[in-house]
Amino acid sequence: MSFTDIAFFAFVGVTVLAYFITPKRFRWITLLVASLAFYWINSGWLLLILLGTCTVTFGCALWIEASNKRGKEELKALGKKASRADKKNLRAKTKKRSRRILTVGVVLVLGALLLLKYYDFFADNAAGLLKPFGIRPPHFAFLLPLGISFYTLQAIAYMTDVFRGKVTADRNFCKFTLFMSFFPQIVQGPIPRHGQLAKQLYEPHSFDYTRLCHGAQLALWGLFQKMVIADRLATPVSQVFENYTQYHGLMLFLAAAGYGLQVYTDFSGGMDIARGVAQMLGIELELNFKQPYFSISIEDFWRRWHITLGSWMKNYVFYPLSLSKAFAGLSRKSRRFLGDFVGKRLPPILAMFTVYFLVGFWHGADWKYIMYGVWNGIFLVAGILLPEQYAKWTDRLHIDRESFYWRTFQIVRTFVICTLGRLFSRGETLEAAWQMFGSIFTEWSNLTFLSESTRLTLGLTERDWILLFAAVMVLLWVDRKHEHGIRLREAIDRQRLPLRWVIYYGGILAVYIFGVWGPAYDAASFIYGQF
Amino acid sequence: MEEILEILQEVRPDVDFLAEERLIDDDILDSFDIITIVGEFNEEFDIEIDVEDLEPENFNTVAAMQELIEKLQSE
Incomplete structure (x- = not known):
């Protein structure tokens, strides 16, 4: 049951109704039942793996908290007269003990x-190394539990927050399971922190018509995207990426740009539905998104x-x-060896590289994703190491860094870097991505994509292209309004009733008529749902 | 206070640290700045700022940073 299935809308309708007719103190139970049912419908017995993660996380968090508490009591028992060194030692000992428990928890959930x-x-990757010894590691092709990449990070964050004393460990396993499995966010996030979400789930909410309308509008906008x-x-994106040897130069760049837009609207659309x-x-x-196409640097983009x-x-x-x-x-x-400037910056630079390596790896078990992370890491590090040179160059060229034109240039530059990075995340293999990368720069003058005959062999009709263009313009307009801090849903609220309903019906009809439906379309394939 | 300001201005000369009250909340300092500043504070004031201390409320203003340093020095 994907977010775009009719069955999902029915499921949401029943859940919302059931939530508000349930007595207030049991409302969280309605959410828990709905969330477990949603997971079961989508993943069947793989639900047990999620419950296993919940059990380990719940138990470890309580254990960590008990260890921290014991440390505090021991510190208190030392009394005020104890030396600073003794107190420091005791704190370090407590931390070490709690960290060991945290490590157990992280190893278990991350291990899964x-x-x-x-x-x-x-x-x-090990097969090549082990070949001379005649060992061939078996292949398992395990089924992936829904949202495992997301809820694992959520579990690690929770245990770490308890370790750091930022949140209190949950005492109720069922409530904690709701926090881990809340159905709108289990598929592809957003990755919540306990302090931000748990209380909202456990406490009852009263019915609010305006909020209900706003939620429905946001979900509808998500469906549109x-x-x-x-x-x-x-x-068209699949057509080009899957047959990349048939296309050249700018056509490949456009396909990568198209993929960037596809991922954005797929993921951001899914987020808005959630x-x-x-x-x-x-x-x-x-x-989870804040108008990324208006980013002025890679750092800003992330x-x-x-x-x-x-x-x-x-x-x-x-x-x-x-x-x-x-x-x-x-x-x-x-x-000592590299001087103060580089020496001071080296640890955060290495840490940043590690982060982007992991971001790439998190997206998928393939070297192309790792390269995607490294690609982003390179530009981030350049942004850290070169700001002075950058300022010098712009001064020498008499560029006003506050001007509209410079800002537009920065946005376009960021878009180009991000688009080239998409070749790695979407390319069929790392080799294919490099080949496409090379073609963009060596065959850029090949303009066959402009011809109608090429455009219409990509799987879309002329009507589809016009529709797509119009829809992207609407998206750009909405993002621009958001960028300027304008809240569109509140603006709709201020309109007269007939106009409001015209907007609502217009939105529903736009999705119904212009949405891509049909048997050939696999409704379950949200891109980030597979990560 | 002066030593703190000196460090901050060395890391980010473009920021008016005395005027700003939401250095983290308004994204004026990014995570890279924070780590550089923490490294300098640790060295200058012989303290150990831990990950747990990296909260917006400890770095939003110069006064908050001073308070954090004094707290860690007294521990």
């Missing part, structure tokens, strides 16, 4: 993800794109790595 999602990748734009773009459905129930999920993954990586990989003793030692040593 590594085994199920990455085992075959490791086996394939997914069904009118993303699914329409999927056909956020819209949650909003109907009175629950606010975190924002602040606006898949925000909750970026935030997770920052809090649970980048900061701990950068502040680790090993990295601090590296900084001291590198200053």
Whole structure:
């Protein structure tokens, strides 16, 4: 049951109705039942793997909290007269003990993800090394539980937050299972933090007509992005990427740009459906996109794109790595050889590279995804190391860095870098991506894509292209309004009733008439749902 | 306070640290700036700022940073 199935809308309708007619103190149970039912319908017995992760995470968090509490009591028992060194030692001992428990939890939940999602990748890569010894690791092709890449990160964040004393460990296993499995976010996020989401799920919400309308509007907008734009773009994009040797130069760049737009509308559309459905129930999920096509640098892009993954990586990989003793030692040593400027920046640069390597790897068990991460990492590091040179160059060219034209140039430049990066994430293989990359730069003057005969062999009719163009213009207009802080749903609220209903029906009809439906279309394939 | 300001201005000369009150919330300092600043604070004030301390409320203003440093020095 995908977010775009009629059955899903019926499921949401029943859940919303059931939620608001359930007595307030049991409303969280309605959400839990709906979430487990949704998971069961989609994944069957793989639900047990999710429940296994919930059990390990729940138990480890309680254990960590007990360890922290014991440390605090021991510190109290030392009394005020104890020396600073004694207190420091005791704190370090407590931390070490709690960290050990955290490690157990992380190894177990991450182990499940590594085994199920990455085992075959490791086996394939190890096969070459083990060949001389006559060993051939077996292939398993495990079925992936729905949302495992997302809920595993959620579980790690929760245990770490308990370890850091940011949140209190849950005492009720069923409530905690709801936090882990809440149905709008289980498929592809946003990756929530316990402090932001759990309380909203456990506390009852009263019915609010305006909020219900806003949630439905947001979900409808999500459907528009997914069904009118993303699914329409999927056909020509696949045609080019799957037959990349037949296309050249700018055509390949356009296909990569098309894929970028497809991923954006697919993922952001899915997020808006998830956020819209949650909003109907009175629950606010975190924002995952903030008009990424208006980014002025790669760094800015990653602040606006898949925000909750970026935030997770920052809090649970980048900061701990950068502040680790090993990295601090590296900084001291590198200053001696490389000077102050590079030495000071080396630990965060290495940590950032690690983050983008992991971001790539998280997307899939393939070297092409790793290259996608590294590609982004290179530009981020360049942005860190070269700001002074960058300022010098722009000064020398008498460029006003605040001007509209410069900002437009920055947006276009970021778009080009991101688009080239898409070759790695969408290319059939890493070799195919490099080949396409080369063709873009060596055969750029090949303009066959402009001809009607080429355009119409990509699986879309002339009507489809016009529709696609119009829909993308609507998307651009909406994103521009959001970029300027205009809240469109509130603006709709201020309109007279007949106009409001014209807008609602217009939206529904647009999705119904212009959405890509039909038997050939696999409604389950949200791109990020597969990650 | 002066030492703190000196460090901050060395890392980000383009920011008016005394005027800003939402250095983190408004994305004026990014995660890379934070790590560089923390490294400098650790060295200058002989403290150990931990991951747990990397919260917006500890870095939104110069006063908050000073408070964090004093707290860690007294521990």
